[in-house]
Amino acid sequence: MSRVCQLTGTRANNGMSVSHSHIRTKKLQQANLQQRRLWWEEENKWINIRVTTRALKTIQKKGLGKYAKSLGVDLNKL
Known part of the structure; x- marks a missing residue:
């Protein structure tokens, strides 16, 4: 399973690790993904x-159905 949010499509970000001597090396900043069992009210x-945890906060605020609809995601296909 790939590390991608099933609602928002958020994935890893390329970044740099910078040491004390300012030597830069590439690193991946992974999205904070959580496997959750959510209740779909509708x-x-x-x-x-x-x-992602950011999407979870928005789901708590708006609700799963409304948030998925605003993103254009069909929850029946998940």
Whole structure:
């Protein structure tokens, strides 16, 4: 399974590690993904989904159905 948020599509970011002597090496900054079982109110069922913690905060605020609709994601296909 790839490390991609199933709602937002967030994936790893390229960055640099900078040492004390300012030697720079490449590194990957992975998204903070969590496997969650979320309740989908409109369909009255549970959905297992891999989402970022940022998306979880937005889901708590807006609700799963509204947030997925605003992103154009079909939850039935997940």
